[in-house]
Amino acid sequence: MPRFFINSQLSQQHIGQTIQLPDEIYHHWCKVLRAKVGDGAILFDGRGGEYQATLTAIDKKTATVAIGEFNPINRTPAFAASIGLVMSRGERMDYAIQKATEMGVHRIELLTSERCQAHLKYERDLKKLDHWQAVAIAACEQCGLNLVPQITPPVALDEWVAACQAELKLVLTLTDGNPDFSTPLPHHISLLIGAEGGLSPDEISLAIQHGFVPWTLGERILRTETAPVVALTALHILAQQKS
Numbered sequence: 001m002p003r004f005f006i007n008s009q010l011s012q013q014h015i016g017q018t019i020q021l022p023d024e025i026y027h028h029w030c031k032v033l034r035a036k037v038g039d040g041a042i043l044f045d046g047r048g049g050e051y052q053a054t055l056t057a058i059d060k061k062t063a064t065v066a067i068g069e070f071n072p073i074n075r076t077p078a079f080a081a082s083i084g085l086v087m088s089r090g091e092r093m094d095y096a097i098q099k100a101t102e103m104g105v106h107r108i109e110l111l112t113s114e115r116c117q118a119h120l121k122y123e124r125d126l127k128k129l130d131h132w133q134a135v136a137i138a139a140c141e142q143c144g145l146n147l148v149p150q151i152t153p154p155v156a157l158d159e160w161v162a163a164c165q166a167e168l169k170l171v172l173t174l175t176d177g178n179p180d181f182s183t184p185l186p187h188h189i190s191l192l193i194g195a196e197g198g199l200s201p202d203e204i205s206l207a208i209q210h211g212f213v214p215w216t217l218g219e220r221i222l223r224t225e226t227a228p229v230v231a232l233t234a235l236h237i238l239a240q241q242k243s
Contacts, residue, residue: 002029003042003050003141005148010045014067018056021063030055030063043067044140046148048074075144078239080106080188081232084160086113086195088224096225097132101139101149103232108136110154111192114200129153157192157203161210166190169212172227173204177214185239191231195224 004025021029029035037055043065044050052068083100087093087110097108132151140148167186170179172193192199192207199207208214217230 001040001042002033002035003044003144004029005137005141006043006045008045009047010043010051010067012070014051015070016067018064018066021065026061026063030058035063041065044146046137046140046146048072048146050146074146075104076106076147077104077236078187079185079235081235082107082109082166082188082190083228084109084111084157084164084190084192085228086111086157086193086199086224087154088195092223092225093132094135096228097135097151098139099225100228100232101136101145102143103229103236104145105149105228105232106147107150107152108132109152109160111157111160112154113157113194113203157199158206161192161207161212164190164210164212169207169210170215170231171199171204171207171212172231173214173216174198174221175216177216179213179215181238185235189235191228193224193227193231 006022006025008022029039029041035041035055035058037058039055041053041055042050043053049070049072051070053065054068055063056066057064081104083105085096085100085108088096100108129151133148136149136151140146166188168189170189170191171177172191192212194203204214215231217227217234222230
């Protein structure tokens with residue numbers, strides 16, 4: 001059954017009522033997927049839980065659905081992981097955001113650094129952020145998550161590490177990183193991940209000064225778009241082992 005994010009708040013007061021579909025859902029469901037009256041879908045508004053919806057009418061430009069049962073299901077991890085992700089170029093950012101979302105990341109905070117090869121210009125900021133937020137929404141639609149991670153505007157790495165208040169703060173490094181995972185993971189975890197070329201020694205040192213723990217993901221050098229997936233997967237496994 002298809003799933004669609006609806007950019008308006010739904011509540012249990014809508015159950016049994018009929019609403020008009022937003023244009024983008026109408027186009028995808030009715031035009032691309034060729035849905036028919038009586039077909040069902042899942043709608044979610046990004047605040048948690050999901051609603052059954054049934055197509056009740058379709059015309060050339062609009063469609064309506066009846067809102068059915070609410071399911072409060074939560075498919076997010078037991079911990080809330082935020083990523084401080086240094087921006088990279090091209091499709092690498094799309095991939096990193098898509099896969100981190102599928103792994104249940106809570107928040108993606110964009111960073112600039114010494115080796116950052118991608119810088120948003122002021123006039124392009126909103127368009128790029130909207131695009132990346134749409135990538136995260138599409139990933140939620142595909143993987144079953146009902147809480148959409150927020151993508152925040154880029155800030156300087158030094159500002160971000162100084163302001164980070166997570167219970168566990170990890171910085172991915174190529175060497176000398178072996179955190180103590182012998183105790184259960186805390187709820188709020190932040191990961192600092194560099195772009196192409198990794199983080200500079202000064203940036204790693206600064207992060208450590210602000211309480212970040214170095215973490216090495218093995219002997220191989222991972223691409224910047226691969227590192228979030230590997231790190232989040234490892235945290236999932238650790239959380240399951242400690243539960």
